[in-house]
Amino acid sequence: MDYQAIIESLFRGLIGERFIVFALAAIGLNLHFGYTGLLNFGQAVFMAAGAYGLAMMVATVGPRLNENTGLNMSETTLFWVGVFTAVVVFPILFALVMGIPTLRLRADYLAIVTIAVAEIFRIVARSPRFDWLTGSSDGLTGFSGTFYDLSPFSTTGRYFFNLFTGNQFFLVLVGWTILAIGTTICWLLVRSPWGRVLKAIREDEDAARSLGKNAYSYKMQALILGGMFGAVGGMVRAVGFSVAQPDNFITDVTFFVWVALILGGAGKVFGPLVGAALLYAVLDSSDTVLRQLVENDYIPSSFMSGTQVGQVRFMIVGLGLVLLAAFRPQGIFGNKEEMALDDR
């Protein structure tokens, strides 16, 4: 047994790239569900919007724009235009598509439509018909160069107790900075009058409406803003792994975000951070432990093979969702009065 690898995976889960991606997505979902009560089961599509918004602008749309309009934008310009598309344009677009038909209806309609939109995006992105735009099932690569050119760290060295390579460490540092800014924004927002209206809508939409608040508009704003956080998460994922693939954003990804949020406590500013860190510490270390057990024949290969190890984490997430929602809907640190997955 390689204990060092297990401890490393534990710490990478606690602070590494995946934690950052899912913490950002969970901050967005916290605005949706924790503060406004929106049942968004399509957070994966906002993440995909972030990944593809950047990747398409740099790798496919941008070069075509340059060719056809003679704008001649450099790759660096395209990268920053891509970041803007990913974080602002796409989330607004997707939120409008999801929100306009459903935000006036009962909560579960939003759940169905968000899953549907996530699936529509994935099917379209996978289609060979749009290979020129999305790279179909192989996805897009070669869009993260500009980001890593900014890195002050050597690409060959190891950083932070040998946990990360230079590029990874740069991504993690930037990710943590974004997380800190995002959490602060979220904290300021939910304490503002705007945030108090969101909570009022969550507790009793009719009451909020009777006080003259335009609940539909507030819900839409929350959907867009939370979607932007999800998009930043997806963008970090795409840059971190240097690829944007449709199957990185399957519906199950959304459920990971939900577990992270409920685990940490919905409706708490630090809930998403705590939840995502715990979730990925558990998932990544259990993954490594299981792999080691299989490799060293402590678990017979007839019972579990290498590929089956990867499926165990989905079972943990599914069972975790069941147990949390049934027994501790307020999460580990949440407060029962504040958030108990109530009807609203």
Next chain:
Amino acid sequence: MRSANLTPTVQPAWLRLILGAVVALLGLVALGGPAFAQEDEGGSEGATESIGGTLQTKGEDGEKIFLEGVTFIVLDAGGSEVGTAESDAEGVWRVDLPSSGVYSVELVEATLPEGNALRNPEKNPLEGIEVQPNTNKNTLFPLGEREASDNNTNRVAQLTVDGLKLGLIIAICAIGLSLIYGTTGLTNFAHGEMVTIGAMVAYLFNVTWHLDWLGDWMTSLAFGAVMAVLVTGVLGFAFNEGVWKPLRKRGASLIAALVVSIGFSIFVRYILLYQFGGRAGFYRDFRIGQSIDFGIFTILKKDLFIMVFVTLILVCVGLALQKTRAGKAMRAVADNRDLAESSGIDVEKVIRLVWIIGSALAGLGGVMFGMTENINWEMGFRLLLLMFAGVTLGGLGTAYGALLGSIIAGLFIQLSTLILPGDMKNVGALVALILILLIRPQGLLGRSERIG
């Protein structure tokens, strides 16, 4: 308003029940063993995508003649060869593909037996064949003299028939979803897994286990389907008793219940993947089959059977809902639970019945779905979104609305391929769902009331 609280008492025993249900499910699946892994010797059985077809022509009296020994070459989008195949004595040929994508097929005309010629020689090689993940694409090379082509009417009629078949399958699966929603208010995301379990139970009896100690009928698909209905019915009962009834007793909110159902969906789905692997399976003797030509459309015999059979079942369900006491009670509870309860209907009993019947129908629908496509670990989850589209289209919670909406969704999916490429056909139904919510949120048969 529908209230989820029956009695506010807490039942400490229900954790045991939840665990019991999970253990029972694990046990069931464990019995299955590594089912699909054993199906290697067939060669083509393991691949998830393939192109094939049946080469046939008509004799002078109109009887079918299958052509043997004709060579087919499959090329990928880049023009490099993927594989070749020869048609067997029944005219059947098939080439396994490395992945989904666009392919072309060439029939080597020199290998055609004398006196046969292609009807449309300009369509050889046949190009731009889109193969979706986990499908076995059938291609057609019509032989004989050139006909006056009224291709378009042909295609619409053919797609309508295909759509009707898909719609009927969605309907039989979705009735349970709609009834459960109607009686308990639960949006059950784990309903798709009942469909998968139904298809897989039939597969275990039909292919994996080879249980024939009581005779050959034990491996027939009919027996497998009966077992699938029994198992999913029992599971539905256990699921309600072990999970949902205690949750209702605790007064858990509908949103918590929805999240629980999503958790079960992903948990069960990955247990199925763990046990059965990611590859597709097929029922024995149901891979290709003969087709019947109706002039403007052709239909596989098995598909015609499916359509007639499902229609019969649906008519029976409709009659039962309309005429029997239990059916009337179900509609009453779905309509207004409190009123039904106060007029002496045992609501818990009705809910139990709805879970059993709804799950059994989903299991049966799974077998039908498995006959038309293939059996894999996420077939039910993929169908679930189409079920939601159908049910919402027709009006959430109404049984007849689910029927109508599902059939419309099926038609829509197939007919949308007139405009959309084949691999995006499900997008059509999902877009229709969003549009319907914009225009008529209560669905086609739903009552107009404020739902928000």
